[in-house]
Amino acid sequence: MNRKDFLKSAGAGLGMVFVGKELAAAPLVQQTSTCTLIPSETAGPFPLDLSENTAFFRKDIRETQQGVRLNLKLRVVGAGNCLPMRNVRVNIWHCDKDGVYSGYNVANNRGDANSKYLRGYQFTDANGEVEFTTIFPGWYTGRICHIHFQVYVSSTYSAVSQLTFDVAAKNALYTANRTIYAKGTDPLSYSQDNIFSDGYALQLATLTPNTTTGGYDSFMQVTVQGNGTTGVGHIEKETAKVFELGQNFPNPYRTTTTIPFTLKQAATVRLELWDLSGRKVATVLPDEVRSAGEHTLEINPALWGLPTGNYMYQLVATTSQGTFVVPKMMTALR
Numbered sequence: 001m002n003r004k005d006f007l008k009s010a011g012a013g014l015g016m017v018f019v020g021k022e023l024a025a026a027p028l029v030q031q032t033s034t035c036t037l038i039p040s041e042t043a044g045p046f047p048l049d050l051s052e053n054t055a056f057f058r059k060d061i062r063e064t065q066q067g068v069r070l071n072l073k074l075r076v077v078g079a080g081n082c083l084p085m086r087n088v089r090v091n092i093w094h095c096d097k098d099g100v101y102s103g104y105n106v107a108n109n110r111g112d113a114n115s116k117y118l119r120g121y122q123f124t125d126a127n128g129e130v131e132f133t134t135i136f137p138g139w140y141t142g143r144i145c146h147i148h149f150q151v152y153v154s155s156t157y158s159a160v161s162q163l164t165f166d167v168a169a170k171n172a173l174y175t176a177n178r179t180i181y182a183k184g185t186d187p188l189s190y191s192q193d194n195i196f197s198d199g200y201a202l203q204l205a206t207l208t209p210n211t212t213t214g215g216y217d218s219f220m221q222v223t224v225q226g227n228g229t230t231g232v233g234h235i236e237k238e239t240a241k242v243f244e245l246g247q248n249f250p251n252p253y254r255t256t257t258t259i260p261f262t263l264k265q266a267a268t269v270r271l272e273l274w275d276l277s278g279r280k281v282a283t284v285l286p287d288e289v290r291s292a293g294e295h296t297l298e299i300n301p302a303l304w305g306l307p308t309g310n311y312m313y314q315l316v317a318t319t320s321q322g323t324f325v326v327p328k329m330m331t332a333l334r
Contacts, residue, residue, distance in 0.1 A: 010137065013271055019076070023026075029093060030187075035077055035078070035079050035082040035221075035223040036079070036087045036202060036223055037079050037159075037223050037224065037225065038159055038161045038202055038222050038223055038224065039199065039202060039203065040069050040127060040159065040160060040161060041160060041161045041162045041195055042160070042195070043160050044106050044148055044162075045108075045109075045147060046093075046101035046103065046109060047093065048093065048103050048116075048119060049147070050263065055116060055122055056091075056116065056119055056120050057120070057121055057122075057153075058121075058122075059120070059122055059131065059132060059133055060132075060133040060134075061092070061117065061118050061119060061120035061132055061133070061134050062117070062133065062134055063116075063117040063118075063119070064117070065096050065097070065117050065118060065135055066097060066135070066178065066180060067097040067135025067136055067137075067181075068095065068135060068136045068173060068177050068215050068216065068219075069133070069134075069135060069136075069182060069210075069213050069214065069215025069216070070133075070134050070135055070136045070215055070216050070218055071131065071132075071133055071210065071215065071216070071217045071218065072092070072131065072133075072134060072147070072205070072218045072219075073129055073130070073131045073132075073217070073218070073219045073220075074090060074092075074129065074130050074131075074133045074219075074220055074221075074222055075127065075128050075129045075212045075219070075220075075221045075222065076088055076090065076128045076129075076130075076151055076221075076222050076223075076224060076227040077128055077221060077222070077223050077224075078126050078223070078224065078227045079223050079224065079225055079226065079227070080225075080226060081227045081229035082223075083128075083227065084124070084126070084127050084128025084129075085124060085128045085151075085153065085224060085226065086124055086125070086126055086128055086226075086329075086330060087124060087299060087329065088124050088128075088151055088152060088153050088154075089121055089122075089123050089124065089151070089152040090123070090124060090149060090150070090151050090152075091119075091120070091121040091132050091149060091150040091152070092119070092120060092121070092122060092124055092132055092134075092147055092148065092149045092150075093118060093119040093147075093148050093149075094118050094134070094146070094147040094148060095118070095138055095139075095140060095289065096117070096118060096135070096137070096138060097135065097137070097138040097142075097180055097181055098138050098182070098183065099137075099138045099139055099140030099183070100140075102115035102116050102117045102118055103115060103116060103119070103121060105267060118135070118137075120132060123329070125310075125329060125331060126251065126252065126329065126331045129169045129171070136173060136215075136216060138181055138183060139183070139186040139188070141247075142194070142297055143188070143193060144164055144166060144186055144188040144189070144190065144192070144193040144194070144195075144196060145165060145170055146160065146162045146164045146185050146193075146195070146196075147161070147163050147164075147205075148160075148161075148162050149161060149162070149222070150161065151222060151224050153162060153225065153226055155222055157224075157225060157226075157304055159222070159224045159225070161203060161222070162195055162196075162203060163203050163220050164190070164193075164196055164203060164205070165188070165204070165205055165206045165207045165218070166204065166207060167186070167189065169207045170186060170207065171185040171186060173207070173278060174186065174214065175230065181184040185261075197274065202223075203218035203220070203260055204220070205218045205219060206219045206220070214267070238321075238324070239324040239326060240262055240264075241321075241324075242263070242265060242267060242271075242321065242324045243262060243263045243264060243267065243315065243317045243321055243324065243326070244261065244262045244263055244264075244314045245259075245260075245261045245326040245328055246259070246260035246261060246262070247328060248260075248313065248328070248330050251330060251331055252331040252332060252333045253330065253331070253333065254332070254333050255300055255302070255333060256298055256299065256300040256301060257298070257300075257330060258296050258298045258299075259271065259296065259297045259298075259299060259313055259315075260295070260296045261293065261294075261295050261296075261297075261315055262293070262294050262295070263292045263293060263295065263317070264290070264292060265292050265319060265321070266289065266290065266291050266292055267289070267290060267317040267318060267319045268287050268288065268289050268290075268317070268318045268319075269285065269287070269288060269289075269290050269315060269316065269317050269318075270283065270285060270286060270288070270315070270316040271283070271285040271297060271299075271313060271314070271315055272284065272285050272313070272314045272316065272317075273286040273299075273301065273304070273312065273313055273314075274311065274312040274313075274327070275309070275311060275312070281304065281306055281311070282304040282306065283303070284297060284299050284304075284313070285297060287318075293319075299313075301332075308332055309331050309332055310330065310331055310332050311329075311330070311332070312328070312329055313327065313328055313329075313330055314326070314327040314328075314329050315327075
Protein backbone atom coordinates (compact mmCIF):
# COMPACT_ATOMS: atom_id res chain seq x y z
CA MET A 1 0.00 0.00 0.00
CA ASN A 2 1.39 3.41 -0.93
CA ARG A 3 1.20 6.63 1.09
CA LYS A 4 -1.86 7.91 -0.78
CA ASP A 5 -3.86 4.74 -0.15
CA PHE A 6 -2.73 4.67 3.47
CA LEU A 7 -3.99 8.19 4.09
CA LYS A 8 -7.25 7.51 2.31
CA SER A 9 -7.88 4.54 4.60
CA ALA A 10 -7.32 6.77 7.61
CA GLY A 11 -9.70 9.41 6.30
CA ALA A 12 -12.49 6.89 5.91
CA GLY A 13 -13.67 7.45 9.46
CA LEU A 14 -11.84 4.96 11.66
CA GLY A 15 -8.95 7.36 11.72
CA MET A 16 -5.35 7.14 12.78
CA VAL A 17 -3.08 9.10 15.08
CA PHE A 18 0.48 10.32 15.47
CA VAL A 19 1.87 11.91 18.60
CA GLY A 20 4.87 14.05 19.44
CA LYS A 21 7.14 13.33 22.39
CA GLU A 22 5.55 16.16 24.38
CA LEU A 23 2.19 14.40 24.35
CA ALA A 24 3.14 10.81 25.00
CA ALA A 25 3.62 11.07 28.74
CA ALA A 26 0.55 13.19 29.45
CA PRO A 27 -1.90 11.49 31.84
CA LEU A 28 -5.23 10.29 30.54
CA VAL A 29 -7.56 12.02 32.96
CA GLN A 30 -11.18 13.03 32.82
CA GLN A 31 -11.83 16.75 32.68
CA THR A 32 -13.28 18.18 35.86
CA SER A 33 -15.33 20.84 34.10
CA THR A 34 -18.56 20.26 32.25
CA CYS A 35 -17.94 19.68 28.56
CA THR A 36 -20.05 21.82 26.24
CA LEU A 37 -20.23 21.26 22.50
CA ILE A 38 -18.04 23.55 20.44
CA PRO A 39 -20.22 26.02 18.49
CA SER A 40 -20.64 25.18 14.83
CA GLU A 41 -19.32 27.83 12.46
CA THR A 42 -18.95 28.29 8.74
CA ALA A 43 -15.93 26.75 7.05
CA GLY A 44 -15.41 30.22 5.57
CA PRO A 45 -15.04 31.41 2.00
CA PHE A 46 -11.65 29.73 1.50
CA PRO A 47 -11.79 26.08 2.62
CA LEU A 48 -10.11 23.18 0.88
CA ASP A 49 -10.91 19.50 1.25
CA LEU A 50 -7.65 18.54 2.89
CA SER A 51 -8.43 14.82 2.78
CA GLU A 52 -8.22 14.87 -1.02
CA ASN A 53 -4.57 15.92 -0.99
CA THR A 54 -2.10 13.85 1.03
CA ALA A 55 0.38 16.74 0.98
CA PHE A 56 -1.73 18.28 3.75
CA PHE A 57 -0.96 15.41 6.13
CA ARG A 58 1.67 17.19 8.18
CA LYS A 59 2.39 18.74 11.56
CA ASP A 60 4.41 21.73 10.31
CA ILE A 61 2.20 23.74 7.93
CA ARG A 62 4.37 26.85 7.58
CA GLU A 63 6.21 26.06 4.35
CA THR A 64 8.06 29.35 3.56
CA GLN A 65 5.56 31.67 5.24
CA GLN A 66 6.99 34.40 7.44
CA GLY A 67 5.50 35.14 10.84
CA VAL A 68 5.83 34.59 14.56
CA ARG A 69 5.99 30.86 15.29
CA LEU A 70 2.86 29.38 16.87
CA ASN A 71 2.69 25.93 18.42
CA LEU A 72 -1.03 25.11 18.44
CA LYS A 73 -2.35 22.19 20.47
CA LEU A 74 -6.00 21.12 20.42
CA ARG A 75 -7.50 18.54 22.76
CA VAL A 76 -10.67 16.83 21.49
CA VAL A 77 -13.04 15.33 24.06
CA GLY A 78 -16.48 13.75 23.91
CA ALA A 79 -19.48 15.64 25.25
CA GLY A 80 -20.91 12.52 26.86
CA ASN A 81 -18.11 11.92 29.37
CA CYS A 82 -15.34 14.51 28.76
CA LEU A 83 -12.89 11.75 27.90
CA PRO A 84 -10.38 11.98 25.01
CA MET A 85 -11.59 11.32 21.50
CA ARG A 86 -8.81 9.22 20.05
CA ASN A 87 -7.96 8.54 16.41
CA VAL A 88 -10.02 11.39 14.94
CA ARG A 89 -8.77 13.61 12.13
CA VAL A 90 -8.33 17.34 12.77
CA ASN A 91 -7.93 19.82 9.90
CA ILE A 92 -6.77 23.40 10.44
CA TRP A 93 -6.33 26.30 8.02
CA HIS A 94 -5.82 30.04 8.36
CA CYS A 95 -4.59 33.15 6.55
CA ASP A 96 -1.00 34.37 6.39
CA LYS A 97 0.49 37.38 8.21
CA ASP A 98 -1.17 39.72 5.70
CA GLY A 99 -4.64 38.13 5.82
CA VAL A 100 -4.36 36.06 2.60
CA TYR A 101 -5.34 32.38 2.27
CA SER A 102 -3.52 29.83 0.15
CA GLY A 103 -5.29 28.02 -2.67
CA TYR A 104 -7.35 30.97 -3.92
CA ASN A 105 -6.85 33.96 -6.19
CA VAL A 106 -10.09 35.96 -6.23
CA ALA A 107 -11.09 39.59 -5.83
CA ASN A 108 -11.11 39.52 -2.02
CA ASN A 109 -8.13 37.16 -1.66
CA ARG A 110 -5.30 37.93 -4.05
CA GLY A 111 -3.19 34.86 -3.43
CA ASP A 112 -1.73 31.90 -5.30
CA ALA A 113 -4.43 29.45 -6.38
CA ASN A 114 -1.86 26.64 -6.53
CA SER A 115 -0.41 27.17 -3.05
CA LYS A 116 -1.15 25.10 0.06
CA TYR A 117 0.59 26.88 2.91
CA LEU A 118 -0.95 27.13 6.39
CA ARG A 119 -3.23 24.14 5.86
CA GLY A 120 -2.84 20.66 7.26
CA TYR A 121 -4.28 17.78 9.22
CA GLN A 122 -3.21 15.41 11.97
CA PHE A 123 -4.89 12.69 14.05
CA THR A 124 -5.56 12.78 17.77
CA ASP A 125 -3.32 10.72 20.05
CA ALA A 126 -4.16 8.67 23.13
CA ASN A 127 -4.86 11.93 24.99
CA GLY A 128 -7.19 13.22 22.27
CA GLU A 129 -4.58 15.82 21.30
CA VAL A 130 -3.08 17.12 18.06
CA GLU A 131 -0.30 19.66 17.69
CA PHE A 132 0.58 21.90 14.75
CA THR A 133 3.56 24.14 14.06
CA THR A 134 2.43 27.24 12.20
CA ILE A 135 2.69 31.05 12.29
CA PHE A 136 0.43 33.44 14.12
CA PRO A 137 -2.20 34.53 11.58
CA GLY A 138 -2.86 38.09 10.55
CA TRP A 139 -6.30 39.60 10.01
CA TYR A 140 -8.31 40.95 7.12
CA THR A 141 -11.14 43.43 6.68
CA GLY A 142 -14.37 42.31 8.30
CA ARG A 143 -12.90 39.48 10.39
CA ILE A 144 -11.08 39.36 13.67
CA CYS A 145 -7.94 37.18 13.78
CA HIS A 146 -8.99 33.49 13.74
CA ILE A 147 -8.08 29.91 12.83
CA HIS A 148 -10.49 27.46 11.19
CA PHE A 149 -10.61 23.82 12.26
CA GLN A 150 -12.66 20.74 11.48
CA VAL A 151 -12.84 17.56 13.56
CA TYR A 152 -13.78 14.40 11.64
CA VAL A 153 -15.14 12.10 14.31
CA SER A 154 -16.31 9.50 11.80
CA SER A 155 -17.44 9.12 8.22
CA THR A 156 -20.89 10.30 9.32
CA TYR A 157 -20.09 13.24 11.61
CA SER A 158 -17.67 16.15 11.78
CA ALA A 159 -17.59 19.38 13.76
CA VAL A 160 -16.58 22.64 12.02
CA SER A 161 -15.64 25.69 14.05
CA GLN A 162 -13.14 28.52 14.54
CA LEU A 163 -10.93 29.74 17.35
CA THR A 164 -9.63 33.17 18.28
CA PHE A 165 -7.42 34.80 20.93
CA ASP A 166 -7.51 37.34 23.74
CA VAL A 167 -7.61 40.78 22.09
CA ALA A 168 -4.98 42.42 24.29
CA ALA A 169 -2.53 39.50 24.06
CA LYS A 170 -2.97 39.23 20.30
CA ASN A 171 -2.48 42.94 19.66
CA ALA A 172 0.57 42.97 21.94
CA LEU A 173 2.05 40.29 19.67
CA TYR A 174 1.34 42.38 16.58
CA THR A 175 2.83 45.49 18.20
CA ALA A 176 6.00 43.67 19.24
CA ASN A 177 6.48 42.41 15.68
CA ARG A 178 5.60 45.45 13.58
CA THR A 179 8.16 44.64 10.88
CA ILE A 180 6.39 41.32 10.22
CA TYR A 181 2.74 42.34 10.73
CA ALA A 182 2.79 45.53 8.70
CA LYS A 183 -0.98 46.03 8.95
CA GLY A 184 -0.64 46.66 12.66
CA THR A 185 -3.07 45.72 15.39
CA ASP A 186 -6.40 44.03 14.75
CA PRO A 187 -9.08 46.76 14.86
CA LEU A 188 -12.07 44.51 15.55
CA SER A 189 -13.61 43.41 18.83
CA TYR A 190 -15.49 40.13 19.30
CA SER A 191 -18.82 41.95 19.05
CA GLN A 192 -17.86 43.42 15.69
CA ASP A 193 -17.03 40.02 14.19
CA ASN A 194 -19.86 38.17 12.44
CA ILE A 195 -18.74 34.80 13.83
CA PHE A 196 -17.87 35.57 17.45
CA SER A 197 -20.41 38.34 18.08
CA ASP A 198 -22.84 35.76 19.50
CA GLY A 199 -20.26 34.37 21.94
CA TYR A 200 -16.65 33.23 22.00
CA ALA A 201 -16.01 31.76 25.46
CA LEU A 202 -15.71 28.20 24.13
CA GLN A 203 -13.53 29.30 21.20
CA LEU A 204 -10.88 31.33 23.02
CA ALA A 205 -7.43 29.74 22.77
CA THR A 206 -4.59 30.54 25.15
CA LEU A 207 -1.56 32.51 23.95
CA THR A 208 1.65 32.06 25.94
CA PRO A 209 5.19 33.18 25.04
CA ASN A 210 7.65 30.34 24.43
CA THR A 211 11.17 31.42 25.37
CA THR A 212 12.73 28.40 23.67
CA THR A 213 11.25 28.99 20.21
CA GLY A 214 10.89 32.74 20.48
CA GLY A 215 7.28 32.30 19.45
CA TYR A 216 4.07 31.41 21.26
CA ASP A 217 2.19 28.34 22.46
CA SER A 218 -1.58 28.08 22.17
CA PHE A 219 -4.05 25.54 23.55
CA MET A 220 -7.78 24.95 23.38
CA GLN A 221 -10.13 22.12 24.29
CA VAL A 222 -12.71 21.16 21.70
CA THR A 223 -15.82 19.21 22.72
CA VAL A 224 -17.62 17.17 20.08
CA GLN A 225 -20.50 14.75 20.11
CA GLY A 226 -19.90 11.26 21.46
CA ASN A 227 -18.17 9.15 24.08
CA GLY A 228 -14.83 8.12 22.74
CA THR A 229 -14.65 7.39 19.03
CA THR A 230 -18.25 7.16 17.93
CA GLY A 231 -20.46 7.22 14.87
CA VAL A 232 -19.78 4.44 12.40
CA GLY A 233 -20.53 4.61 8.72
CA HIS A 234 -20.77 2.05 5.94
CA ILE A 235 -17.03 1.49 5.55
CA GLU A 236 -16.54 0.82 9.25
CA LYS A 237 -19.47 -1.57 9.36
CA GLU A 238 -18.19 -3.54 6.37
CA THR A 239 -14.69 -3.77 7.86
CA ALA A 240 -16.10 -4.99 11.17
CA LYS A 241 -17.60 -7.97 9.35
CA VAL A 242 -14.08 -9.08 8.44
CA PHE A 243 -11.86 -8.16 11.40
CA GLU A 244 -11.37 -6.01 14.48
CA LEU A 245 -8.05 -4.40 15.32
CA GLY A 246 -7.41 -3.84 19.00
CA GLN A 247 -5.31 -1.22 20.74
CA ASN A 248 -1.77 -2.33 21.40
CA PHE A 249 -0.85 -3.11 25.01
CA PRO A 250 0.85 -1.77 26.94
CA ASN A 251 0.13 1.65 25.50
CA PRO A 252 2.07 3.85 25.93
CA TYR A 253 5.03 1.44 25.69
CA ARG A 254 8.81 1.69 26.03
CA THR A 255 10.31 -1.29 24.15
CA THR A 256 7.93 -4.04 23.09
CA THR A 257 4.16 -4.04 22.74
CA THR A 258 1.50 -6.52 21.66
CA ILE A 259 -1.07 -5.90 18.95
CA PRO A 260 -4.30 -7.93 19.16
CA PHE A 261 -6.71 -8.53 16.28
CA THR A 262 -9.69 -10.76 15.69
CA LEU A 263 -10.55 -12.23 12.31
CA LYS A 264 -14.24 -12.94 11.72
CA GLN A 265 -13.24 -15.11 8.75
CA ALA A 266 -10.04 -16.46 7.24
CA ALA A 267 -8.05 -13.75 5.50
CA THR A 268 -4.65 -12.83 4.11
CA VAL A 269 -3.32 -10.28 6.57
CA ARG A 270 -0.44 -7.81 6.55
CA LEU A 271 0.72 -5.55 9.38
CA GLU A 272 2.66 -2.38 8.56
CA LEU A 273 4.31 0.42 10.51
CA TRP A 274 4.17 4.06 9.36
CA ASP A 275 5.94 7.12 10.72
CA LEU A 276 4.76 10.67 11.41
CA SER A 277 5.22 11.80 7.82
CA GLY A 278 2.99 9.05 6.44
CA ARG A 279 5.95 6.91 5.25
CA LYS A 280 5.82 3.14 5.56
CA VAL A 281 8.88 2.16 7.57
CA ALA A 282 8.39 -1.58 8.13
CA THR A 283 6.26 -4.56 7.27
CA VAL A 284 5.90 -6.43 10.55
CA LEU A 285 3.86 -9.28 9.12
CA PRO A 286 4.01 -9.93 5.36
CA ASP A 287 0.96 -11.25 3.56
CA GLU A 288 0.05 -14.37 5.48
CA VAL A 289 -3.11 -16.45 5.57
CA ARG A 290 -4.60 -16.54 9.06
CA SER A 291 -7.66 -18.48 10.21
CA ALA A 292 -10.70 -16.99 11.90
CA GLY A 293 -10.16 -16.29 15.58
CA GLU A 294 -8.11 -14.16 17.95
CA HIS A 295 -4.50 -13.35 17.15
CA THR A 296 -1.67 -11.33 18.69
CA LEU A 297 1.64 -9.99 17.43
CA GLU A 298 4.41 -8.79 19.71
CA ILE A 299 6.58 -6.14 18.10
CA ASN A 300 9.60 -4.01 18.88
CA PRO A 301 10.31 -1.20 16.37
CA ALA A 302 14.03 -1.42 17.23
CA LEU A 303 14.19 -4.79 15.45
CA TRP A 304 13.74 -2.95 12.14
CA GLY A 305 16.43 -0.42 12.98
CA LEU A 306 13.82 2.22 13.81
CA PRO A 307 14.57 4.82 16.46
CA THR A 308 12.42 5.14 19.54
CA GLY A 309 9.38 7.09 18.54
CA ASN A 310 5.71 6.94 17.71
CA TYR A 311 4.40 4.82 14.91
CA MET A 312 1.18 3.97 13.21
CA TYR A 313 0.33 0.29 12.95
CA GLN A 314 -2.02 -0.73 10.18
CA LEU A 315 -3.67 -4.07 9.52
CA VAL A 316 -4.60 -4.96 5.95
CA ALA A 317 -6.93 -7.94 5.52
CA THR A 318 -7.88 -9.39 2.14
CA THR A 319 -10.74 -11.82 1.56
CA SER A 320 -12.96 -12.74 -1.36
CA GLN A 321 -15.04 -9.68 -0.42
CA GLY A 322 -12.16 -7.25 -0.97
CA THR A 323 -9.37 -5.54 0.98
CA PHE A 324 -10.07 -3.91 4.35
CA VAL A 325 -7.76 -1.58 6.27
CA VAL A 326 -7.70 -0.24 9.84
CA PRO A 327 -4.88 1.91 11.32
CA LYS A 328 -4.23 2.75 14.97
CA MET A 329 -1.55 4.56 16.93
CA MET A 330 1.21 3.19 19.15
CA THR A 331 2.31 5.78 21.69
CA ALA A 332 5.96 5.40 22.72
CA LEU A 333 7.36 6.80 25.96
CA ARG A 334 10.86 8.19 25.49
